[in-house]
Amino acid sequence: MTTRPDPVAAADADARALALSLMATGHAALAWTDPETSTPGISRIAFAHDPQVGPLTLISALAPHFRALRETPDCAVMLGEVGPKGDPMTHPRLMIRARAVFIAASATERSALRDRWLARNPKATIYIDLPDFAFVCLAPQSALLNAGFARAFRLTAGDLQP
Amino acid sequence: MTTRPDPVAAADADARALALSLMATGHAALAWTDPETSTPGISRIAFAHDPQVGPLTLISALAPHFRALRETPDCAVMLGEVGPKGDPMTHPRLMIRARAVFIAASATERSALRDRWLARNPKATIYIDLPDFAFVCLAPQSALLNAGFARAFRLTAGDLQP
Numbered sequence: 001m002t003t004r005p006d007p008v009a010a011a012d013a014d015a016r017a018l019a020l021s022l023m024a025t026g027h028a029a030l031a032w033t034d035p036e037t038s039t040p041g042i043s044r045i046a047f048a049h050d051p052q053v054g055p056l057t058l059i060s061a062l063a064p065h066f067r068a069l070r071e072t073p074d075c076a077v078m079l080g081e082v083g084p085k086g087d088p089m090t091h092p093r094l095m096i097r098a099r100a101v102f103i104a105a106s107a108t109e110r111s112a113l114r115d116r117w118l119a120r121n122p123k124a125t126i127y128i129d130l131p132d133f134a135f136v137c138l139a140p141q142s143a144l145l146n147a148g149f150a151r152a153f154r155l156t157a158g159d160l161q162p
Numbered sequence: 163m164t165t166r167p168d169p170v171a172a173a174d175a176d177a178r179a180l181a182l183s184l185m186a187t188g189h190a191a192l193a194w195t196d197p198e199t200s201t202p203g204i205s206r207i208a209f210a211h212d213p214q215v216g217p218l219t220l221i222s223a224l225a226p227h228f229r230a231l232r233e234t235p236d237c238a239v240m241l242g243e244v245g246p247k248g249d250p251m252t253h254p255r256l257m258i259r260a261r262a263v264f265i266a267a268s269a270t271e272r273s274a275l276r277d278r279w280l281a282r283n284p285k286a287t288i289y290i291d292l293p294d295f296a297f298v299c300l301a302p303q304s305a306l307l308n309a310g311f312a313r314a315f316r317l318t319a320g321d322l323q324p
Contacts, residue, residue: 040193
């Protein structure tokens, strides 16, 4: 291949606004590293952009990514729905490189997080307090916004603040 | 944690049928390993379950996962849409552990693959023959079907044959 211009632009105000709107999605795809094989794994996760701690999920210890994130906190999150019409590759999506931080059941911030999570997901009442469920903050390191064919933007963690 | 029964069951005929129906989705999420940092990356890909080679995608060399899969073929694919209603975590999804195999432009099977891809994606005509696009077969190693809360099934590569 010949050298070519960087196809990814720095984020502008429109890109930041689109990224934040994608972060309002209530679920995401999570990429993680399998602790046994060191190969990639993938899962669907419940997702919230919490105003206090940022990207957040709630994980059962039965999910394969629970143990994976405990051992290797580096992960990646993809947000954005594919609509019913047109080429799926033209629908916007946000890819966030993140580090998982488990929130202890005794952490002082958990009560407020829990209230906000339940306000968004009332059905979570039945499992949110089980001892093998944990809130996990997915702290952004960097992000890539793909806003459609040949429209890609690089974002910083600061660009994604609630 | 205490020891508990394996929450994942062996696939039955219904699970195999659901997995194959999810593989008819035209796009997927792909988890890969970043060759520079060895941390997870994630991308949306165009997807087809080709009758000849199985799970298949078409990738531009501009996409970050192109180089990643060249260097580390181990990857994971997630298929399944979240519908407009209900808890996103109850919508079925299929997670496939796969190995990427790039299909050479000169490969004898490419012509038939290309015809079938264009039949499904007529708009791909404008880029399918560009020199930096490649078909990549995502050969399944194993799979996990999550058919809703507490309904998980383990599948073999054989279960996923077209």
